[in-house]
Amino acid sequence: MLIDFSLIQRAKEGDDAAFNEIVLVYRKRILGTISRLIGRPEDVEDVGQEVFLRLYYSLEQLRAPEVFEPWLYRLTVNAAYDYMRRQKRRPESRMADLSEQxxxxxxxxxxxxxxxxxxxxxxxxxxxxxxxGRVSEEDRILLTLKEVEGLSLKELEAVYKVNENALKVRLFRARQRVLKAFSVMENRDAEKERSE
Amino acid sequence: MTHDELDRKLDILFREYRQACPDPDGSPNFMPQLWQKIEARQTLPLVLGRWTRMFVSFAAALCLAMAVVLVAPYHQSQVVQTTYVEALEREHPNDMLAYSDVVPDNIGDPSWR
The missing domain is CATH 1.20.5 (Single alpha-helices involved in coiled-coils or other helix-helix interfaces)
Structure with a gap:
């Protein structure tokens, strides 16, 4: 936990300065997670602001300060899902934007x-x-949180509100699908190299 | 490549990917824009409340106006308190009514009543 429980309590009671402090502490981490989840740097701040906006208006629903971090991750995942759904309606794909930047x-x-x-x-x-990008949004987000963000099974349980066994099954299946896609990409690259 | 090799390579790939994607700091506008969004959402219910009050007032005024328009002619019709025959009697001379057998022609005689 990066912050003290009392800070969360103060923010819950409507202390804007306390809320500001929470945002400042978690901003970098949340923006990093969002950038790895959505892959479009120009929209990272917008989605990040949406996460903290949702946090501001739902903070009073948080019962135990101990679950604050998984809860914040849950808000982040939901905001990322919403963003991806909106992006699906847009036809163009801009995966290479970050590399250009x-x-x-x-x-x-x-x-x-x-x-x-x-x-x-x-x-x-x-x-x-x-x-x-070759697997579903669900698989992508779950694996990014586990493998890239380094969330533990316990933390993921709190984020997804599922038990450990169900989570392990989901993780295993998601990883198998990514491995399959990885194998296809590796074979394709090897063939490309051979032909060159 | 075996499945285990691929599995290990994927782990390495994810680790390298994490290192290649540093956490962005956010622009200096991040916090001001966030507070603008928070305040905008706070004012939204106020604006909606104002519109609702205006709509309710307008609807109430419209109901009142319609009630006045509908009830006024009804009251006017209540003014007529005479019977049909009395109205005919007032409108037409006695001889005409007698002619059309509505009233006997000796209506003027005292013996008729």
Whole structure:
């Protein structure tokens, strides 16, 4: 827990300064999670603000301060789902935006080594997003929270409100589907390399 | 590549991906925009409440106006308190009524009553 329970209590009682402090503490972490969940840097802040807006208006429903973090993650996951659903209605796909932005940032840097490093990272990001784009939103979000964000099973139980066994089954199935997609992508890349 | 190898490679890929995606700090506008959104949502119920009150007032005024329009002619018709025959008698001379057998022609005689 990054904050004291009393801060949550104060925010629950309508103390805006306490709420401000909570946002400042969790902002970076939540924005990071959102950026890895939705993959569109230009919309990360917007979704992040939606998460904290929902937090502000639902804080009084939080019964135990101990479950604050899983609860915040739950709000984050729901906001990410809502965003993805809205994006589905838009026809264009902009998975490569982050790499373009990163490349521009890298171009601004003088060092060639740094540029090469940025390029490598951008390629990696694009590759993983392409891989996770081959499975459902549910699988993508669950695996990102577990494998990338590093949430424990206990934390995921609280986020998804399911028991450990059900969660393990969901995680196993999601991982199998990603592995299948990963295998296809690896084989395709190997064939490409052979043909070149 | 075996399934286990692929599994291990996926773990490494996720770890590298985490390192390649640093947490963004958020722009300086993050907090002001957040508070703007919070305040905008706070004012929304007030605006809706004002519209609701206006609508209710308008509906009440409309009901009142319709009631006046509908009830007024009804009251006017209540003014007529004479019978049909009395009304005919007042409108037409006695000879005409006698002619049409509505009233006997000796209606003027005292013996008729």
């Amino acid at each position: 990163q490349l521009q940032m890298a171009d601004a840097d003088a060092g060639g080594k740094r540029r090469a490093e940025e390029q490598k990272k951008a390629n990696l990001r694009e590759y993983v997003r392409s891989l996770l």
